Amino acid sequence: MQRPPELQEEFAEALLQPGNPVPAGVVGPNGKAAEKRFAVYRNNVAVSLTAALKSIFPAISALVGEEYFAALAREFIRRHPPSSSILADYGRDFGDFLDAFPPLANYPYLGDAARLERAWLDAYHAADATPLDAGELGSVPQERLGSTRIDLHPSARIVRSRWPVATIVEANRSGGAMPNLSAAGGEDVLVSRPALDVIVTRLAPGEAAFLAALGAGEALESAIASAFDGAASFDLASCLQRCLSTGAFLRLLPPA
Amino acid sequence: MAGNGRAWLVEAGLPARAGVGLKAEHYHAILDQRPDIGFFEIHAENYMGAGGPPHAYLSAIRDAYPISLHGVGLSIGALGPLDGAHLSRLRQVAERYEPGLFSEHLAWSTHDTAYYNDLLPVPYDRETLDRVCDHIDQVQEALGRRMLLENPSTYVAFEQSSMSELDFLREVVSRTGCGLLLDVNNVYVSAVNHQTSPEAYLDAFPFEAVGEIHLGGHAPDTDDEGGPLLIDAHDRAVDEAVWALYERVIERVGQVPTLVEWDNDVPEWSVLYGQAQAAEAIMASVSRSRRHAASA
Numbered sequence: 245m246q247r248p249p250e251l252q253e254e255f256a257e258a259l260l261q262p263g264n265p266v267p268a269g270v271v272g273p274n275g276k277a278a279e280k281r282f283a284v285y286r287n288n289v290a291v292s293l294t295a296a297l298k299s300i301f302p303a304i305s306a307l308v309g310e311e312y313f314a315a316l317a318r319e320f321i322r323r324h325p326p327s328s329s330i331l332a333d334y335g336r337d338f339g340d341f342l343d344a345f346p347p348l349a350n351y352p353y354l355g356d357a358a359r360l361e362r363a364w365l366d367a368y369h370a371a372d373a374t375p376l377d378a379g380e381l382g383s384v385p386q387e388r389l390g391s392t393r394i395d396l397h398p399s400a401r402i403v404r405s406r407w408p409v410a411t412i413v414e415a416n417r418s419g420g421a422m423p424n425l426s427a428a429g430g431e432d433v434l435v436s437r438p439a440l441d442v443i444v445t446r447l448a449p450g451e452a453a454f455l456a457a458l459g460a461g462e463a464l465e466s467a468i469a470s471a472f473d474g475a476a477s478f479d480l481a482s483c484l485q486r487c488l489s490t491g492a493f494l495r496l497l498p499p500a
Numbered sequence: 501m502a503g504n505g506r507a508w509l510v511e512a513g514l515p516a517r518a519g520v521g522l523k524a525e526h527y528h529a530i531l532d533q534r535p536d537i538g539f540f541e542i543h544a545e546n547y548m549g550a551g552g553p554p555h556a557y558l559s560a561i562r563d564a565y566p567i568s569l570h571g572v573g574l575s576i577g578a579l580g581p582l583d584g585a586h587l588s589r590l591r592q593v594a595e596r597y598e599p600g601l602f603s604e605h606l607a608w609s610t611h612d613t614a615y616y617n618d619l620l621p622v623p624y625d626r627e628t629l630d631r632v633c634d635h636i637d638q639v640q641e642a643l644g645r646r647m648l649l650e651n652p653s654t655y656v657a658f659e660q661s662s663m664s665e666l667d668f669l670r671e672v673v674s675r676t677g678c679g680l681l682l683d684v685n686n687v688y689v690s691a692v693n694h695q696t697s698p699e700a701y702l703d704a705f706p707f708e709a710v711g712e713i714h715l716g717g718h719a720p721d722t723d724d725e726g727g728p729l730l731i732d733a734h735d736r737a738v739d740e741a742v743w744a745l746y747e748r749v750i751e752r753v754g755q756v757p758t759l760v761e762w763d764n765d766v767p768e769w770s771v772l773y774g775q776a777q778a779a780e781a782i783m784a785s786v787s788r789s790r791r792h793a794a795s796a
């Protein structure tokens with residue numbers, strides 16, 4: 245037998261659907277109607293989750309303007325309410341949502357910008373760990389280097405974009421000028437947090453593929469091959485230097 | 501009379517002083533100035549990440565001050581079962597920071613898989629009572645300690661309610677052995693919103709279960725009939741009417757760990773600290789006049 249919907253279920257649905265009526269039995273003093281009273285809950289949900297999204301995606305908010313962002317956030321919240329009470333985990337599908345949102349078709353870089361901002365917060369809350377020391381990598385005997393594997397730092401995230409995504413996010417987080425999108429090329433970006441501060445680093449061609457291969461557990465020689473696959477200009481020495489100075493490496497692993 | 505050494509206050513595990521809700525905006529001011537304050541209260545959900553600055557700052561603050569742990573996302577009043585993963589994250593935060601006490605709300609904030617980030621109201625009936633008690637049993641079991649349940653601020657009532665909020669709270673306390681967090685601002689907000697007397701509510705409150713008091717600011721609005729509707733916004737200083745109710749409570753129960761909540765439009769540190777000092781001044785003046793009365 246089908247049970248009638250529980251009051252809490254109706255209440256929950258009506259929170260996100262402004263068109264739904266106030267659930268029956270929800271009243272003001274002396275049993276009076278509670279339209280405005282119920283709206284307080286709707287408003288609390290919308291306003292607090294919008295604020296959460298704005299704090300995770302400040303560059304997107306600056307890019308589209310606060311008012312438009314609020315409307316965008318309400319639409320996103322309706323379709324993708326948080327699935328966890330840890331708000332720092334919210335908005336993982338915001339980038340995909342922006343990509344697929346028809347009114348934003350003329351802003352195709354928003355999704356990547358959102359993914360970079362999301363990566364920034366993930367790095368911020370990632371586990372703390374001391375990055376690999378340059379000396380340790382230097383002490384690996386030459387003949388063993390190729391088969392060595394390197395664990396990436398728990399904070400390391402890579403975002404690849406055909407847009408100058410780091411420049412776009414930086415400009416909109418600090419109130420700077422937008423880059424000229426037709427002139428600028430794409431950017432591959434490494435986000436890491438070796439100590440307390442999150443670092444955003446633009447990668448040279450091949451480096452994102454190199455890091456992705458290491459992150460997938462491949463040995464150094466295979467990661468180098470992946471890098472050269474996409475970029476003949478790949479420079480191993482400067483890539484390693486960049487990875488060490490940004491704390492992207494956690495530790496060396498013995499050959500698999 | 502010797503004063504206010506009541507057994508349940510000792511059990512609370514926090515000094516009977518004032519504290520404030522810990523905000524990231526104040527990490528630096530607190531660590532630089534080392535203010536003389538009773539404790540800091542943290543929202544558990546803000547410290548469930550693996551690492552990073554929140555844990556670094558909280559660890560430094562924890563080294564110098566007692567901490568109280570306040571959950572906002574456990575959804576004790578939810579129709580469905582408690583989220584076991586959330587409960588174990590909560591246990592980890594409690595193990596890491598060894599708080600003096602843990603509190604949560606008589607409210608729900610999740611349904612199915614969605615989290616609404618608001619403290620939503622429950623009807624006061626037998627079915628809800630059974631469910632809330634089951635959930636509190638589970639929490640106390642998982643944390644291995646007694647928890648405090650906070651009275652809510654509400655904007656609506658339910659036709660299906662069959663008992664008063666106070667009867668509901670008393671039943672929960674007697675069935676689960678939990679304590680209560682008395683939020684005086686919530687008492688005032690709910691009383692105005694439901695056109696009842698906050699003094700009458702407080703005079704009947706089961707004070708023997710109170711382990712902590714909350715104070716906070718509310719925002720004025722209007723209801724469907726144009727009457728006053730107060731919003732529990734935590735976005736401003738504690739209202740005069742709430743300070744007066746607080747004094748009335750302290751006269752009854754003596755000194756109790758008292759927290760000032762200010763979560764939105766967070767002011768600079770000195771302003772929030774001033775609110776905590778105002779609460780301590782009330783506790784001190786009440787205990788002075790009690791001593792006076794005792795020696796007279």
Ligand SMILES: [Fe+2]
Pocket residue numbers: 650683714761
């Ligand atoms: Fe409270």
